[in-house]
Amino acid sequence: METQALLTLVENKLKAQFGDGFISSKMNVDYPEFVVKRDIICDVADFLYKDEELAFQYLTTMATIHYPDNAGQEFAVMYQLHNLPKNLRIRIKIFFSTSDVNVPSLTPVFSAANWMERQEYDFYGIIFRGHPNLKRILNMDDLGYFPMRKEYALEDGTREDKDDKMFGR
Amino acid sequence: MTFDFKTFDLKRLMSKEKNTNTNQELIETEYSTLNLGPTHPATHGIFQNVLKMDGEIIMDSEATVGYIHRAFEKLAERRPYYQITPITDRLNYCSSPINNMGWHMTVEKLLGIEIPKRVQYMRVIIMELARISDHVICNSVIGVDTGAMTGFLYIFQMRERIYDIYEELCGARLTTNIGRIGGLERDFTPKAWDLLDKFLIDFPSALKEFENLLMRNRIFMDRTINCGPITAERALNYSFSGPNLRAAGVDYDVRVMNPYCSYEDFDFIIPVGTQGDTYDRFMVRQQEMWESVKIIHQAIAKIKKEPAGIFHADVPEFFLPPKEEVYNNMEALIYHFKIVMGETEIPKGEVYHAVEGGNGELGYYLISDGGRTPYRLHMRRPCFIYYQAYAEMIRGGMLSDAILTMSSMNVIAGELDA
Numbered sequence: 001m002e003t004q005a006l007l008t009l010v011e012n013k014l015k016a017q018f019g020d021g022f023i024s025s026k027m028n029v030d031y032p033e034f035v036v037k038r039d040i041i042c043d044v045a046d047f048l049y050k051d052e053e054l055a056f057q058y059l060t061t062m063a064t065i066h067y068p069d070n071a072g073q074e075f076a077v078m079y080q081l082h083n084l085p086k087n088l089r090i091r092i093k094i095f096f097s098t099s100d101v102n103v104p105s106l107t108p109v110f111s112a113a114n115w116m117e118r119q120e121y122d123f124y125g126i127i128f129r130g131h132p133n134l135k136r137i138l139n140m141d142d143l144g145y146f147p148m149r150k151e152y153a154l155e156d157g158t159r160e161d162k163d164d165k166m167f168g169r
Numbered sequence: 170m171t172f173d174f175k176t177f178d179l180k181r182l183m184s185k186e187k188n189t190n191t192n193q194e195l196i197e198t199e200y201s202t203l204n205l206g207p208t209h210p211a212t213h214g215i216f217q218n219v220l221k222m223d224g225e226i227i228m229d230s231e232a233t234v235g236y237i238h239r240a241f242e243k244l245a246e247r248r249p250y251y252q253i254t255p256i257t258d259r260l261n262y263c264s265s266p267i268n269n270m271g272w273h274m275t276v277e278k279l280l281g282i283e284i285p286k287r288v289q290y291m292r293v294i295i296m297e298l299a300r301i302s303d304h305v306i307c308n309s310v311i312g313v314d315t316g317a318m319t320g321f322l323y324i325f326q327m328r329e330r331i332y333d334i335y336e337e338l339c340g341a342r343l344t345t346n347i348g349r350i351g352g353l354e355r356d357f358t359p360k361a362w363d364l365l366d367k368f369l370i371d372f373p374s375a376l377k378e379f380e381n382l383l384m385r386n387r388i389f390m391d392r393t394i395n396c397g398p399i400t401a402e403r404a405l406n407y408s409f410s411g412p413n414l415r416a417a418g419v420d421y422d423v424r425v426m427n428p429y430c431s432y433e434d435f436d437f438i439i440p441v442g443t444q445g446d447t448y449d450r451f452m453v454r455q456q457e458m459w460e461s462v463k464i465i466h467q468a469i470a471k472i473k474k475e476p477a478g479i480f481h482a483d484v485p486e487f488f489l490p491p492k493e494e495v496y497n498n499m500e501a502l503i504y505h506f507k508i509v510m511g512e513t514e515i516p517k518g519e520v521y522h523a524v525e526g527g528n529g530e531l532g533y534y535l536i537s538d539g540g541r542t543p544y545r546l547h548m549r550r551p552c553f554i555y556y557q558a559y560a561e562m563i564r565g566g567m568l569s570d571a572i573l574t575m576s577s578m579n580v581i582a583g584e585l586d587a
Contacts, residue, residue: 029278029520059408060523061554063534063547078534080521084405084419087426091521112408115557123242138235138586147243154247 006088007032010054017047031080033091041079041094042104042130048081048092049109056081056090059110062117064124068150074098077126079106105130123148200228203568207236211572213310214582218559218571225567230560234553238586245546249511250276251350253546258344260550261584264303264527265345266295266335271524274429275533276350278520284482287475288352289431290468294365295338295347296430296524297461297468301372302331303527304412304454304461307579311451312383314576315392320382327375330368337361351488352481369465376458384455390448397562397574398446407558410551411529412453413578417445423525430524434471435464447577454579486513511541528552528579552584 001009007027014022014034021044023035036044048056060080067074073095082089094103105128106113117128118137125146128134136143145152206217215236221229241256248256257268270292277284284292305328309321332342337360339347348354357365383389399409404417414421422439424432440456442449481488489508490501507513517539523532529551538544555578562578563571 029518031521033519058405060530061521061532061534061547061549063545065536065545080534084421084426089521110408111403111406112554112557115553119553136235138238140235147240154243 001086001088003027003032006090010034010048010090013051013054014044014047018044028091031089031091033093035093035095038094038096038103040104041077041092042106042108044092045079045081045106045109054083054088055085056083056088058082058084059106059112059116060089062106062113062120064120064126064148066124066148066150070095072097075101075124075126077103077120101125102127102129104128105134107131122146125149205230205568205571207233211314213576214580216575216580216582216585220568220571222568225569227563227566227568227571230563230571232556232559234556235586237582241548241587242546245543247542249541250515250543251508253543254348255344255346257548258346259583260531260548260587261303261527261552261581262343263306263581264299265343266299266347267303267524267526268531269345269347270296270430271522271526271531272533273348273350274524275520275522275535278522279516279518279535279537280350280484280487281516282351282482282484282487284352284430285475285479286431287472287477287479288481290472290475291353291357291480292348292430293432293435293468294465294472295335297464298331298334298365300461300525300527301458302328303579304458305331307527307576308383308451308454309379310576311393311447311573312379312389314573315389317383317386317389320379324375324379327368327372330364330371334361334364334368337364349481349488351484356478356480365465365469369462373459373462376455376462380455384452393448393451393573393577394446395444396447396570397566397577398444399558399562400445403558403561404445404555407555409529409555409558411526412450412457413445413529413555415439416442416449416453418443423523423530427523429522435467437464447573450577450579513541515539515541523549526551528581528584529555548587550584550587552580553587556580556585 004027007025010032011025018040021037021040023037025032025034048054060082063078065076065078074097076093076095079092080089081092103126105117115137117131118134120126121128121134122136122139123146200221200223203220203222204217205220206212207215217233219231220227244256245253254269254272257272258265260268305324309324312320335345336342337358339345399417401417401419404414405419410421418441420439420441425439437460440453442453485504490504494501495505515537517537519536521532521534523530530549531551532549534547535543536545559575563574
């Protein structure tokens with residue numbers, strides 16, 4: 001299936017099923033991308049899993065992205081789904097603000113979401129509602145902050161010998 | 170007739186109700202906790218599993234990961250694209266070249282660089298050598314864990330030969346940092362071709378010998394068949410990939426489904442198992458090594474038909490010029506400066522690129538905002554995703570089966586903890 005046809009198909013199905021819950025769609029270099037409302041993400045995944053035509057039954061990966069300048073929508077979580085028999089791939093994104101970082105967990109649909117969500121919690125502090133065992137996974141338990149957020153610079157902030165004005169982010 | 174410990178355990182638990190001795194009941198309901206790892210020699214890496222044991226039988230377990238976490242995703246947000254390659258070496262360090270190539274291809278996808286066919290075939294040779302060296306380690310370690318040290322010692326000579334080839338290609342052996350964005354850093358030298366040819370002559374007989382030792386060995390088969398099995402449904406729900414998924418009977422291989430690096434030009438099969446147990450995982454890897462040898466032979470034949478001497482795409486903005494040109498040629502000097510100082514134009518965008526790594530779909534999810542470093546780089550590490558099924562796979566089995574299950578899953582600490 002052409003990616004453009006896939007984009008239209010999934011968009012129509014999501015609109016018919018969730019109405020206002022579907023926000024937007026766009027075509028990336030590789031795969032179509034859909035933005036849905038945060039509160040229905042588990043229902044969307046469940047719907048795409050059970051739909052006979054689409055059958056996205058493989059959760060490839062999940063990643064959080066932090067946009068500190070994007071007021072009101074500082075966080076995005078990206079889910080990448082795969083339909084193995086037909087080889088279709090899509091991305092689902094949700095956006096939400098720092099003040100409310102609760103996201104429905106995908107663990108009822110995908111067992112693989114368990115550690116993936118723990119990883120996102122560990123690094124970004126996203127609270128996955130309904131997760132069976134939401135605790136830190138790679139960092140130590142008493143770290144006290146969420147290190148992948150953009151406010152935590154990689155370099156020691158007290159150093160004065162490094163000037164990034166010219167080179168570097 | 171093999172003695173099945175699982176049904177034995179079940180019967181014992183069921184017979185508990187008939188048991189009138191109250192003291193006996195009290196003993197049977199007490200479990201002991203066992204720390205397997207983090208530095209247990211049989212786990213081949215820094216893995217900790219807290220096991221709840223009923224005698225020798227595992228009732229429950231919880232894995233603690235993160236002992237060698239090095240914050241690769243955070244590091245990548247501060248490094249220029251070409252400096253991220255050494256980070257990828259340290260993911261699955263048994264097959265570093267595949268990780269390197271995967272990263273180069275991700276950036277090339279973002280930049281929209283076309284790679285010449287010859288370079289793609291050379292990359293295929295390097296990646297398939299890496300796959301062989303990865304599977305050689307995994308399968309020979311399964312042998313060690315079942316008590317056969319000999320196969321491990323002999324087949325490791327072959328891995329050594331592959332490392333010699335790496336050394337000739339890039340100067341390094343384990344953390345290779347092989348290739349560059351836009352191609353390879355140098356052409357294959359005559360010595361490298363020579364080493365490769367000799368390897369291809371000697372490897373099949375060595376692999377055959379290794380197979381003869383284990384494949385139809387009664388002890389090995391009894392030990393591995395039905396040890397740590399997983400069904401295809403559960404494996405898919407756990408997002409398994411690579412040989413572990415194929416052993417469960419799902420023919421998902423990134424090389425075939427989403428061909429990269431001209432894998433569509435090659436003729437090879439995807440071996441699949443049926444039971445998803447240790448023996449099937451062993452057999453799938455074993456067959457994949459034969460397929461890799463086939464692919465390398467085809468790649469060498471294809472390279473001979475391509476114009477000689479090409480080892481990178483013509484992308485001066487991203488590919489470092491040779492040093493003598495930098496000293497004598499203004500354009501080369503400018504490009505060198507721009508690349509090193511991170512002044513190259515990087516397009517904005519968002520790409521995901523996956524390669525079939527040694528143990529599954531290794532994906533890079535890259536977001537660029539036009540800066541000299543990625544805005545966000547997420548690595549889909551196959552180990553991290555399938556290792557969470559370990560607790561389910563060893564439940565109800567013996568402790569010694571748990572060791573074997575782990576080694577046959579090819580869990581690499583570097584990739585798990587990133």
